[in-house]
Amino acid sequence: FLRLKLRSRSALPEALLQSQNSQEPGREPADQRAGLQSVVHSAAEKLALLEEMFSRISEQEMISAKYVPPISREELNRLKLKLGSLRSTLSRESSESELGEKQREAERVDSQLSDALNAIKEDAFASYNSAVSLFNSRPFNSDAEKQLEKARYALKNKDLLNAIAFSKNASSSMSTPKQPAATLDFPVLLVPVAIAAGLVVFV
Secondary structure: OHHHHHHHHHHHHHHHHHHHHHOOOOOOOHHHHHHHHHHHHHHHHHHHHHHHHHHOOOHHHHHHOOOOOOOOHHHHHHHHHHHHHHHHHHOOOOOHHHHHHHHHHHHHHHHHHHHHHHHHHHHHHHHHHHHHHHHHHOOOOHHHHHHHHHHHHHHHOOOHHHHHHHHHHHHHHOOOOOOOOOOOOOOOOOOOOOHHHOOOOOO
């Protein structure tokens, strides 16, 4: 009995050693890869939204509107290259530590793109509402009205950079009061747009 008991004790460390050896060091867990893939996908969607916005407006139009976006075209290109590098990690064998490092890098890219989108969204609604308030407090201005109609249409179509440019152009056209081309018998009022209205939804 004693001999049998000792044998079972000596077998225990060996069993633990075999269990530890079965866990290959640096083995790539599936959930780590899935986590990286999810963050890269999220960042890529935000990047696509921003690239689409920038493709609809020229640099000169933003300069004319006196608007400096929170992220530049050059920075978008840099982040796009970084996302490409992160995608390449998903196409090859990687250690757990490497995947963890790449996921943190992807999260930083995703956060930067998210911050830029939110800032542009806030600027778009703030610029439009400010221009509307100015429009409603001044004599009728047909040029400003046309710019604000374009800005509202751009907001509805998630074309936020153009929405900002049109709104700022409207405000600029009202900076110097003009006599209306014709006297209107009724006031023309525009309604500000609330961010909570959900006109613009991001992923």
